[in-house]
Amino acid sequence: MLNQTDLSRIDLNLLVLFEIVFQERHVGRSAERLHLSPSAISHGLGRLRALLGDPLFLKTPKGVVPTERASQLAASVAEILARVRGVVSTATPFDQRHSTRRFVIGAPDGISSVILPSLLETLREVAPGVDVGIRQLLPTQGFTALHLAWRDALKELEDRTMDIAIIPFDDIPVRFHKQKLYEEEFVIAVRKGHSFQRNPTLNRYCEMEHLVVSHTGDVTGFVDVELAKKSLTRRVALTVPNFIFALSVLAETEMISALPRRFLEIHGARFNVVAVKAPLPLPRFSINVVLPKVAMMDAGLAWLVQLLGQVRTGNDRSFVLRSGKRNRSMHS
Structure with a gap:
């Protein structure tokens, strides 16, 4: 434990450095955010290691990873800095017009x-x-x-x-x-002019080839839960890892997909993809x-x-x- 004499010699900037390196997991990017050189970051980390008696961050081919001790300290450091920033902000109010945060x-x-x-x-x-x-x-x-x-x-x-x-x-x-x-709520997304627009029935929905957005490639989602309640199934012909990718595929195929309504309203027109009212209950959430x-x-x-x-x-x-x-x- 640090005594009062030790505490009086601690540079608060070292805690800021710790926070940034913990966030970035990279010395170079941390140096850019703090407007310092990478060597200055490395020197600061050396002082922190000596102060806390732990390596804190270990080098990897892609940057650095925190040690278990660093992970334990992160929340406490964040809280300390948040309180300090709160105290400072009362004296110098945040000015968004001139901030470079x-x-x-x-x-x-x-x-x-x-x-x-x-x-x-x-x-x-x-x-x-x-x-x-x-x-x-x-x-x-x-x-x-x-x-x-x-x-x-x-x-x-x-x-x-x-x-x-x-x-x-x-x-x-x-x-x-x-x-x-x-x-937010989900709707059925299809290419404009798709035959499903003219005949959006549940039976027709089950007959279509479906696209599911899933970063793991898992084909089962909330649509399948609703279909199972009616003893129905669908064929998931393709999974993609994100929603923009889904729009690009829908634009060029006869596939259909359940997508967030507001997302589709903002981005669908660029891909000529439109919303169709779902023939089954789809979730709504905050x-x-x-x-x-x-x-x-x-x-x-x-x-x-x-x-x-x-x-x-x-x-x-x-x-x-x-x-x-x-x-x-x-x-x-």
Whole structure:
């Protein structure tokens, strides 16, 4: 344990360095974010290792990985820095017009591709120096319970490998802040002019070749659960790892797929893919912004949460920004 004399000699910047390296898992990228040289990062890590008595980060061909001790420390370091930032922000309010911060947002691609066009347009207007990184979030395979399927995302938030998560999950533990962005539902997506548009019956639906978005290649999804209730099945002819890939395939084939409605409204027209009312019940769910409550002490993060909350859906189902401008309009 450190005594008071040792504590007085600790450079708080070392904790910032620890946080960035833990997030980036790469010395070079960490150096870019901190506007330092890679050698300065390595020197700082050496001081941290001596201070904490642990290697902290181990070299790999692709960067560095945290040790078990570093992973244990990450949440505590994040909390300490969040409190310090909160104290500093009360004296120097966050000014988005001049900020050059970079925020990391985690979300499934069916969500990030919905919020990103509006978010980037808004940032260009009100915070031109702010940068954004998007992390692809995926539910943990093998769990039907949502609190288990998304537990890795919550852990990443507490480890500060990302700032905010936007996920289709409602039952958030009380230690997290939750803010609803919008309601989502699935529709059937087909190439414009597809024969299914003229005859969207359940029997015809079961006869079609289906495309399923699944990053693991698993062919079973919520559609199959609904079909099984009626003693029906379908043929999954293809799986693809993301929703944009799905649109490109649908545009060139006779396949059909269940896709998020808002995603299709924003991106479907570019691929000549349209929505058809589903002949069976498909899920509807809330999309929520999630981050640790302690992180809301960071004025910059609190601002970003508020900004995301201003992305709304109007009666025409297009996204409306506070500026009044409009955009054109998770395993299935």
